[in-house]
Amino acid sequence: MLIPLTDNHFHSTFSQDGSSSLNAIIERQYQFGLKVVTNTEHYDADPQDSGFGFYDYAAIEKEILRLRKLYPITILHGVEITYQKKFLDQINEFLDKYKFDLIIGSIHYIDGTLIRQWSEKAKDFTPYFKLLVELSKWKGMNVLGHLDYIKKYTKLYKEKEYLGFIETILKNIIKNNIALGINTSGFRRMAHEQYPSDSILKIYKDLGGELISIGSDSHHISHVGYGYGELLVKLKKIDFKKYYYFQNSTIINSFLI
Numbered sequence: 001m002l003i004p005l006t007d008n009h010f011h012s013t014f015s016q017d018g019s020s021s022l023n024a025i026i027e028r029q030y031q032f033g034l035k036v037v038t039n040t041e042h043y044d045a046d047p048q049d050s051g052f053g054f055y056d057y058a059a060i061e062k063e064i065l066r067l068r069k070l071y072p073i074t075i076l077h078g079v080e081i082t083y084q085k086k087f088l089d090q091i092n093e094f095l096d097k098y099k100f101d102l103i104i105g106s107i108h109y110i111d112g113t114l115i116r117q118w119s120e121k122a123k124d125f126t127p128y129f130k131l132l133v134e135l136s137k138w139k140g141m142n143v144l145g146h147l148d149y150i151k152k153y154t155k156l157y158k159e160k161e162y163l164g165f166i167e168t169i170l171k172n173i174i175k176n177n178i179a180l181g182i183n184t185s186g187f188r189r190m191a192h193e194q195y196p197s198d199s200i201l202k203i204y205k206d207l208g209g210e211l212i213s214i215g216s217d218s219h220h221i222s223h224v225g226y227g228y229g230e231l232l233v234k235l236k237k238i239d240f241k242k243y244y245y246f247q248n249s250t251i252i253n254s255f256l257i
C-alpha cells in the first residue's frame with residue numbers, strides 16, 4: 001500500500017474557511033484512492049469566531065447521504081470542535097443534540113486570541129501546552145487534533161523545551177482511549193512536516209500509543225492526499241502497525257500499514 005486509505009479530517013464550504021464543495025472534495029478523494037473519509041467541518045461556540053453559527057448539521061448530513069449513493073467509498077460524518085473551556089456547556093449541548101462518527105478536539109484559541117495571532121507574538125509557548133493538557137483530559141472527543149500546530153505560525157517554538165507537557169498530553173490520551181490526530185496539512189505549511197512531529201510520534205509509540213487517526217485537513221480539492229505517501233513511509237519506519245477510523249464515535253476500525 002502506498003498511501004493511507006483514510007482521511008479523518010477535512011473541510012468543505014460547509015465550514016466558513018473551506019473553499020471547495022463537499023461533492024468536489026469527495027470526488028477528489030475517491031479519485032485519489034481513499035476508501036474511508038470522515039467529514040469534519042468546524043464547530044465554533046465562540047461568538048467572536050468568524051465561523052460562529054455556521055455549522056449546519058442537517059444540511060451536511062443530507063449532502064453526505066446524497067454523496068454516499070454516488071461514490072463507492074465509506075463517507076462518515078464527524079466534526080472538529082474548537083475547544084475552549086468557557087464554552088464547554090454549549091459544546092456539550094451541541095454534541096448531545098447530534099450524532100457523529102468522529103469528534104476531533106482542537107485548540108484554535110489561546111486565552112481568547114486566535115492561535116495564529118497568539119503564536120506569531122509568543123516567545124513562551126507554555127500557555128498553549130497547558131491548554132493541550134486540559135484538552136487531553138476531555139472525554140468528549142475521539143481524536144486530539146494537530147498537537148504541535150503552533151509550528152505553523154512561528155519558528156521560535158522549540159519542541160525540546162516542552163517535552164514534559166508533551167508526555168503528559170500523550171499519556172492522558174492513551175489512558176482515555178483517545179486517538180492522536182496526525183495531520184498532513186503541515187507538509188504544505190512552514191512546518192514542512194505533519195502535525196505532530198516525527199519525534200512526538202516516536203514518544204507516543206514508546207509510551208504504548210497505537211491509536212492514530214490520519215487526516216489531510218483539506219479546505220480545498222488541491223489539499224486532498226497532500227503528504228500522504230511521505231507520511232506512510234514515516235509511520236512504517238516508526239513501526240506503527242495500523243491506522244484507525246471511527247463510526248458512531250464508539251466503533252474503532254483499522255487498516256494495516
Ligand SMILES: [Zn+2]
Nearest residue numbers: 080106145146
Ligand atoms: Zn483545526
Ligand SMILES: [Zn+2]
Nearest residue numbers: 009011080217
Ligand atoms: Zn481542520
